[in-house]
Amino acid sequence: MSRAFILLLDSFGLGATPDADKYGDSATNTFGHIAAWAAKIGQPMQLPTMEKLGLAAAAHTACGEWAAGFDQRDSFTGAYGAAREQSTGKDTQSGHWEIAGVPVLFDWGYFPKTVPSFPAELTDQLQTLTGVPGFLGNCHASGTEIINRLGDEHVASGKPILYTSADSVLQIAAHEEHFGLERLYEMCEKAYELVKPYNIGRVIARPFVGADSNYKRTSNRHDYAVPPPAPTLLDHVKDAGGEVIALGKISDIYAAQGVSRVVKGPDNMALFDALLKVQDEAGDKSLTFVNFVDFDQAFGHRRDVAGYSNALHEMDARLPEFIAKLKAGDLCVITADHGCDPTSPGSDHTREHIPMIFFGPGVKERSLGISETFSDIGQTIAHHLGVKPLANGTNLL
Numbered sequence: 039m040s041r042a043f044i045l046l047l048d049s050f051g052l053g054a055t056p057d058a059d060k061y062g063d064s065a066t067n068t069f070g071h072i073a074a075w076a077a078k079i080g081q082p083m084q085l086p087t088m089e090k091l092g093l094a095a096a097a098h099t100a101c102g103e104w105a106a107g108f109d110q111r112d113s114f115t116g117a118y119g120a121a122r123e124q125s126t127g128k129d130t131q132s133g134h135w136e137i138a139g140v141p142v143l144f145d146w147g148y149f150p151k152t153v154p155s156f157p158a159e160l161t162d163q164l165q166t167l168t169g170v171p172g173f174l175g176n177c178h179a180s181g182t183e184i185i186n187r188l189g190d191e192h193v194a195s196g197k198p199i200l201y202t203s204a205d206s207v208l209q210i211a212a213h214e215e216h217f218g219l220e221r222l223y224e225m226c227e228k229a230y231e232l233v234k235p236y237n238i239g240r241v242i243a244r245p246f247v248g249a250d251s252n253y254k255r256t257s258n259r260h261d262y263a264v265p266p267p268a269p270t271l272l273d274h275v276k277d278a279g280g281e282v283i284a285l286g287k288i289s290d291i292y293a294a295q296g297v298s299r300v301v302k303g304p305d306n307m308a309l310f311d312a313l314l315k316v317q318d319e320a321g322d323k324s325l326t327f328v329n330f331v332d333f334d335q336a337f338g339h340r341r342d343v344a345g346y347s348n349a350l351h352e353m354d355a356r357l358p359e360f361i362a363k364l365k366a367g368d369l370c371v372i373t374a375d376h377g378c379d380p381t382s383p384g385s386d387h388t389r390e391h392i393p394m395i396f397f398g399p400g401v402k403e404r405s406l407g408i409s410e411t412f413s414d415i416g417q418t419i420a421h422h423l424g425v426k427p428l429a430n431g432t433n434l435l
């Protein structure tokens with residue numbers, strides 16, 4: 039029996055790639071800078087499980103330095119390395135699709151950093167189709183900041199909040215109760231059709247609750263993503279008769295292509311509980327793919343170093359439960375889709391190496407060096423499961 043598990047820590051980068059200067063990210067290092075911050079405040083990070091699997095060694099491979107508090111060890115249990123992205127974007131879709139064998143070699147459309155950011159033609163059509171009295175925002179913003187700034191005006195006027203970021207995305211924030219969740223979803227479906235000519239990767243519904251300049255997003259976020267342009271690892275596994283179990287926002291990111299079963303959860307630890315349950319159920323040739331979004335959404339974009347560090351400790355503390363239940367024929371990988379250095383300016387993703395830490399009963403300690411494409415991860419899994427090889431990437435094991 040062979041099974042595969044991808045544990046994707048959304049935004050857990052291991053240091054700038056050689057092309058990071060083109061993105062203004064040449065000094066970024068998500069893991070390295072969190073570890074340095076922790077050491078500086080006198081509480082060095084302790085991630086014994088991931089360290090033993092090869093995390094710090096993978097980070098050393100990526101950036102040439104040992105993260106503060108992580109000493110060089112002479113034995114690991116995983117096959118560890120780092121990967122650089124072939125796709126030109128540093129967004130979630132590009133990262134995930136490339137891992138699954140489909141790098142994004144075309145240019146996504148982006149909305150400019152002007153105010154208004156969205157073309158009048160687009161917002162006019164959206165207003166006509168939905169009958170709202172207008173829009174607020176219409177700019178680049180951090181999603182948590184803009185709802186607190188414009189939430190009161192939104193509630194009073196009924197105008198939804200439109201914003202974007204360095205990603206190829208149109209986000210619509212609206213109050214779950216005052217505006218209505220279904221109404222927000224319907225608006226996003228219309229917006230998804232309208233952004234097609236602009237080559238935008240995703241429209242995201244961002245419902246929130248609260249009052250009086252104190253608003254909080256809910257877990258009813260919904261992504262309307264364009265599908266990958268070619269079959270991914272998920273399709274190859276499903277076509278070969280294996281179950282593809284998508285936890286968290288994985289199904290949204292691949293527009294449900296190649297997904298057999300969707301399991302959602304409100305936060306990292308709920309998703310970890312779901313992962314442990316799925317681990318008992320997954321059968322031969324299955325792929326279980328989980329995206330732990332809090333690293334990115336709750337801490338990376340929020341530039342919350344302490345929160346990010348804490349989330350890594352929480353994850354590390356739970357991993358032994360998962361490892362203890364692995365069976366012969368299981369191949370697992372801890373990886374990421376891009377960086378989001380919480381110590382860097384702004385609130386956007388950062389162009390970094392991602393970890394590739396393979397482990398499981400049949401994996402022997404080994405340094406894998408640096409891959410030139412994230413697709414080496416997917417190809418290694420395709421080979422392990424014995425499904426059709428991917429069009430891109432090299433088997434590493």
Ligand SMILES: O=P(O)(O)O[C@H]1O[C@H](CO)[C@@H](O)[C@H]1O
Binds near residue numbers: 179203206209339
């Ligand atoms: O600031 P928030 O709304 O969390 O936005 C972030 O979330 C979006 C999707 O992951 C990205 O485009 C990023 O900008």
Ligand SMILES: [Mn+2]
Binds near residue numbers: 049129334
């Ligand atoms: Mn991401």
Ligand SMILES: [Mn+2]
Binds near residue numbers: 334339378387
């Ligand atoms: Mn993000």
